Amino acid sequence: MISHVIWDLGETLTTPPNGKIDKKPLTAYPEIQLRAHVPEVLETIRQMGIKQSILSNTATSDSAIVRELLNRLHILDKFEYVYATQSELEPDIPEKPDRIVYDHVLEKLAIEADEAVMIGNTWDTDIVGANRIGMHAIWLQNPAVSVRKDFDEKVSMPPWILPVWDMESVPKAVELMMECSQSGDRE
Template sequence: MITHVIWDLGDTINTSPHEGLDRKPLYEYPEVQLRLHVKETLFRLEQMGLKQAVLSNTAYSDSEMAGKMLEKLGVGHYFTFVYATQSELEEGKPQKPDPEVFDFMMRKLQIHRSEAVMIGNSWDNDILGANESGIHAIWLTNQEIAVRRNVTKKVQTPPWIIPVHDVGNIPDALGLLMQLP
């Protein structure tokens, strides 16, 4: 039974800094804004009784800084736990798609993999990482934000991957996953 939704940040919940990687705290970038339909979707998922968390690869921003950005954007109260890896500039530090990072999230949330769904825009980091860790995933496939480098790696099923074009489609995709035995 799905109880938790784990969100990526950059280009999933919020827009990314113009320079790509965060080289200062995420909350200091004026151009970082919520993506379209995010606030309504977070509210709908809360109404569905789902708990929500964040797992995001970051360069400079730690979990507290990522949380401050979410507060600044008016959505911080939706998340029970925020984890930013601070790994994009540090060789060898665990980050998505490493199963170690997904295992860490499951321990912190005190849930089993079958209770989680990962939502993200990166096929390689968010979706394959979740899939290889036994976690369902919803992939944002909108061409403006979707990232896919690995086109040959096979996925395992289950867990299931549902593609959606827009954040606003996530509640319906979750509804489908929640009907699975």
Template sequence: MISHVIWDLGETLTTPPNSRMDVKPLTEYPEIELREHVLEVLETINNMGLKHAILSNTATSDSDVVRELLKRLHILDKFEYVYATKSELDPSIPEKPDSIVYHQVLEKLDIQPEEAVMIGNTWDTDVIGANRIGMHSIWLQNLEISVRKDFDEKVVTPPWILPVWDIAEVPKAIELIIGCSQNEDRAEP
């Protein structure tokens, strides 16, 4: 049964810094704001009985900096766990799509991959990383923010991958995944 939604941060929940990458801590970018509909979507998902976490690849911001940013944006209290990789400038640090970072978050949440849905804007990290470990995902495909470089990576279903064009569609996509998961559970011998 799905119990958690794990969110990417930049370009999914928040707008990016003007420089597009956090070359300094995210808290030092006053222009970063919540994307449209984020508050309503987080609340709707809370009302569905699901919990939230964040797994974000970042350049210079660690998890404490991301928590400070979320506090400034008045949404920190919505998240059970926040993990920022601080890896984009250091290839020796694991980041999405590496399974180790997904498993670290799942371990902290004390859940299995099939109990979570990953939501992000980047196919190559958010969606493929989740798929490789057996986690459902929702790919935010807004043309302004969607990223896909690898068109050859194969996916396995289930877990389910659903595309949405706007973050406001995420709760409905989660309902569809929950429905598919419940049907799978009933079909197992």
């Protein structure tokens, strides 16, 4: 049964910093804002009884910096756990889609992969990474933020992957995944 949503941060919940990568701490970029409808969607998911966390590949910002940014954006209280990889400029540091970062978050949340849904804008990291470990995923396919480089990557189903075109569609997609998950539990 799905009990957690794990969100990507940049281009999913927030706009990117100028230059697209955090060469300074994310809190040093006043232009970073929430994408449209994010507060309402986070609240709707909270009201569904689902816990929420962040798993974000970042360049220089650690988890504490991401929490500061979320606090500035008035949404920190929506998240049970926040993890930033600080990996985008360091090729030797694990990042999504590496299993180790997903396993780290699942361990901190004390849940199994099939109890979570990963929501992100990047097929190659957010969606494929989640799928490889058995986690459901929602791919935010808004053409302005969606990224896919590898068109040959194979995925398994289940776990379920649902595409959505806008943030407002995410709660319904989570509901559908919960229904699929529950019907699978009964079989």
